[in-house]
Amino acid sequence: MSRTWRNRLQLVGGLLLILLAAWIVVAGGSGGDSGGSGDGGATSATSETRSAAPSSGGATPDSGLATIAESALPPEGRETLELIRSGGPFPYDRDGITFQNREGILPSQQRGYYREYTVPTPGEDDRGARRIVGGEAGDRYYTDDHYDSFRQIEEGQ
Known part of the structure; x- marks a missing residue:
């Protein structure tokens, strides 16, 4: 027994x-999503936190990251930005999924704050490495190396 x-x-x-x-x-x-993005490391006590205070314009949070003018984006990036502004339709099923900021490069935010969108790469058979990641407050970021680095997009410039 x-x-x-x-x-x-x-x-x-x-x-x-x-x-x-x-x-x-x-x-x-x-938790996670595909593409190696997520917030697993971004919320730990040892992660560096960056300011998300409004920029001088007051509308878009200032990330403290390097910037890129909208006009300096590749043509496909500008097209993707227009699709984001208009709400789609998007060419890839994964466009609009939650980006969780696992790398901790973007400012730390609550889960679900960021969405990612594919910037097509000519000659690639898959989604390639280029993305635009957008935040709920209108902050948008460009990566051309699959989340290894980001630059904040200066829209309208």
Whole structure:
């Protein structure tokens, strides 16, 4: 009888551990999206936080990152920016998915703040490495190296 109870206790304990791990994942202990983007490292206590204070214009938060003028984006980037402004339609199914800022390069924000959009690369058979990531406050960022670096887009310039 004690052997049966021990087996039952081990089974119940194992199930509890599985449920606890699942709860941690669902509650935000970790998470992800495809493309290597996410916020797993961006919210840790050791991550560098950057100011998201409004810029001198007052409308778009200043990220403290290097900038790129909208006119300096590749033509496909300017087209993608126009699609974002007009709400689509977007050519890729993954356009508009949550970008979670796992790299911690963009200013730390709550989950779901950022969305990512593909900037097509001529000659590529897949989505390529270029993206525009937009925040809820209208802040937009360009990467041409699949999230290794970002520049904040200066729209209208």
